[in-house]
Amino acid sequence: MPGVTKEQIARAKEWDLLSYLQRYEPGELKKCGAEEYCTKSHDSLRISNGKCHWHSREIGGRTALDYLIKVRGMEFVDVVLLLCGEKAP
Numbered sequence: 196m197p198g199v200t201k202e203q204i205a206r207a208k209e210w211d212l213l214s215y216l217q218r219y220e221p222g223e224l225k226k227c228g229a230e231e232y233c234t235k236s237h238d239s240l241r242i243s244n245g246k247c248h249w250h251s252r253e254i255g256g257r258t259a260l261d262y263l264i265k266v267r268g269m270e271f272v273d274v275v276l277l278l279c280g281e282k283a284p
Contacts, residue, residue, distance in 0.1 A: 203275050208260055209258075227241065237251075237266065247261070
């Protein structure tokens with residue numbers, strides 16, 4: 196499995212979760228309040244103010260990288276490549 200560079204990691208960390216879901220998984224987003232979203236798969240996962248928190252699991256984060264690793268269980272290198280556009284979603 197290939198590694199990733201510091202530059203790729205920095206680019207991947209620029210993706211916030213809401214932007215990622217709007218672009219790659221728009222059908223997964225559900226509006227849950229004036230400025231809050233949840234996902235259809237995990238209705239206790241709330242996204243607001245640039246942060247996400249999965250209340251039923253006490254997992255949180257700020258980026259799409261956090262979500263894809265902590266919630267989706269993806270591997271770090273795969274996530275970085277995905278978010279850098281070097282791997283298909």
